[in-house]
Structures are given as structure tokens and as C-alpha cells.
Amino acid sequence: xxQTKMYQVSTIHALSMGYSKTVIDVSExxxxxxxxxxxxxxxxxxxxxxxxxxxxxxxxxxxTEADGSMGVPFSSVAFLEKSGGISxxxxxxxxxxxxxxxxxxxxxxxxxSMHIVRIDGRFRSLSAxxxxxxxxxxxxxxxxxxxxxxxxxxxxxxxxxxxxxYPDYMDGLNAAGWHLHFVSEDRLKGGHVxxxxxxxxxxxxxxxxxxxxRLPDEPAFDTYSLKNASADEIKKIEQGSK
Numbered sequence: 196x197x198q199t200k201m202y203q204v205s206t207i208h209a210l211s212m213g214y215s216k217t218v219i220d221v222s223e224x225x226x227x228x229x230x231x232x233x234x235x236x237x238x239x240x241x242x243x244x245x246x247x248x249x250x251x252x253x254x255x256x257x258x259t260e261a262d263g264s265m266g267v268p269f270s271s272v273a274f275l276e277k278s279g280g281i282s283x284x285x286x287x288x289x290x291x292x293x294x295x296x297x298x299x300x301x302x303x304x305x306x307x308s309m310h311i312v313r314i315d316g317r318f319r320s321l322s323a324x325x326x327x328x329x330x331x332x333x334x335x336x337x338x339x340x341x342x343x344x345x346x347x348x349x350x351x352x353x354x355x356x357x358x359x360x361y362p363d364y365m366d367g368l369n370a371a372g373w374h375l376h377f378v379s380e381d382r383l384k385g386g387h388v389x390x391x392x393x394x395x396x397x398x399x400x401x402x403x404x405x406x407x408x409r410l411p412d413e414p415a416f417d418t419y420s421l422k423n424a425s426a427d428e429i430k431k432i433e434q435g436s437k
Contacts, residue, residue: 200405201309202227204270207369208421209411210234213331217266218411221249224267227407230311232357232376233270235261238336238343239328241387243378244272245313245355250378252385254327256347258378268411271359271369273311273403280397283314289390293373296358299400309365309403312358316396321349323377323386333419346389354379356388356396366426368408 204218217236224233229247234240240251242261249261281299286292292314300310326343357376361369378385410416 198405199273199401199403200227200407201271201273201311201403203369203406203408204233204267205411206367206408206421207269208367209416209419210269211336212419212421212423213334213336214411214416214419215268215331215336216411216413216415217268218409219267220263221261221265221267222263224270224272225249225263228272228274230275230313230357231270231272232359232374233267233272234326236266236268237328237330238326238339241323241325241376241385242267242270243355243357243376243385244270245357245378248382250382250385252323252325252376252378252387254325254343254345256323256325256349256384256386258383258385260382271311273401275311275313275399275401277313277399280399282395282397283393284395286391286393288392289375289388292391292393296360296373296398296400299398300360300402303402305402307362307364309362309406310360311401311403312356312360313399314356314358314396315354316356317353317394318349319351319392319394320390321352321377321388321392322390323347323349323388325386347386349379349384352379352384354385370430
């Protein structure tokens with residue numbers, strides 16, 4: 196079997212406990228994948244990696260291409276082959292889409308594997324969020340979400356969803372289940388997806404059978420009590436606080 200690798204920077208436990216310092220920069224990240232998601236140093240916006248480019252969605256949902264020197268504290272990327280797309284129709288909400296994606300990977304006997312998915316689609320509406328930068332050292336990120344995050348909504352928009360799936364037993368390394376980010380077709384709008392109503396789209400799925408985790412190498416990382424990160428805190432970070 197050909198190896199397909201997920202490259203992960205740090206862990207969701209570390210991020211949830213406030214470790215948002217630079218581990219690597221964007222240029223190094225892109226050497227390990229053309230598709231993925233994450234965030235930037237000090238939680239400075241949401242990251243969307245698509246077509247080998249790294250985009251940053253700010254707290255208003257405006258997207259710019261990230262400079263290669265920008266710091267990355269947390270991310271997951273892989274090389275996705277945009278071939279063998281599956282056409283799908285209307286999805287009334289984000290849960291319907293997640294159910295569809297789960298059924299697809301279950302049908303391929305993949306529930307215990309990681310997956311990276313790209314969906315190019317048209318959306319009647321899409322709600323998302325991003326954050327303004329904030330130093331989070333040793334402060335639970337879930338406690339800051341009400342302060343630093345902002346939610347917004349797009350109507351009648353086309354673009355790309357980047358979806359990552361981690362199985363339940365990997366919870367703590369990353370959030371279990373589906374995690375979705377969006378960037379518009381013109382690469383000007385985007386964020387962490389909270390809800391959607393999709394008209395139609397094309398789905399590309401890559402199954403991952405290997406993972407490399409890049410942990411922070413500075414001494415301060417070892418002062419974080421990562422086992423104290425709770426499932427509720429991780430859920431709040433993933434699903435938002437509002």
C-alpha cells in the first residue's frame with residue numbers, strides 16, 4: 196500500500212491549554228502537504244491550506260494568503276490528490292454533510308483511519324468563525340473564545356471546504372470526528388465552519404495511513420499540563436462558545 200501521511204504540528208491538547216507559540220513557519224508546513232487546516236501564532240486567525248497555498252481568515256472572515264514566515268502553532272496537512280471526485284447534491288446542514296462523509300469512509304472500512312477531504316461546492320449559506328490574535332500562554336483557550344472569536348455568515352457563495360477526520364481513539368492528538376474550514380472560490384472569504392446549507396459539490400477523499408507529529412522543541416512546552424485538557428474544552432474550541 197502506498198503511504199499517505201498526515202503531518203501534524205503540536206496537539207489539540209496543547210492548543211487548548213494555551214500553547215499557541217510558533218512551532219514551525221508556513222513555508223516548512225507547505226513542504227508536508229497541499230491541503231489542510233490549523234491556526235497561526237497567538238491564534239491570529241483560521242488557516243486553510245488548499246492547492247498548496249496557505250490562507251489566513253481574519254476575525255471578520257476576510258482571507259489573505261499567509262506569508263511563508265508566519266508562525267504555526269497547530270495544524271494538520273497532507274497531500275490530497277484531486278482525482279476521482281464524487282458528485283453530491285443538497286446538504287441541508289453541516290450534520291447532514293458529516294453524516295454523508297462518515298458513511299463514505301465507513302463504506303470503505305475507514306472509520307479507524309484518518310482522512311483528509313476537499314469539497315468544491317456551492318452554498319446557499321455558510322456560517323463560520325475566526326479569531327483576533329491574543330497571547331494565550333497557560334490560559335485555557337476555551338476561556339478565551341467568548342473574547343477573541345467572531346462569527347459571520349456568507350450567503351450564495353462558492354468555494355472549497357477542507358475537512359479532516361480523526362478517529363475517536365486519537366482524541367487528544369486532534370479533535371475526534373470532522374473538522375471543517377472554508378475558503379471562497381475567489382480566495383477572499385473564509386473561516387472555521389460552524390454551519391452550512393450546501394446546494395451541490397464535488398468531494399475528493401484521501402485516506403491517511405501514517406502520521407508524523409512535530410512537537411514544540413522549546414523548554415516552555417514541557418511546563419504545560421496537557422492531561423488537564425478536558426473533552427468539554429476541546430469540544431468548545433471546535434464548536435465555538437456561542
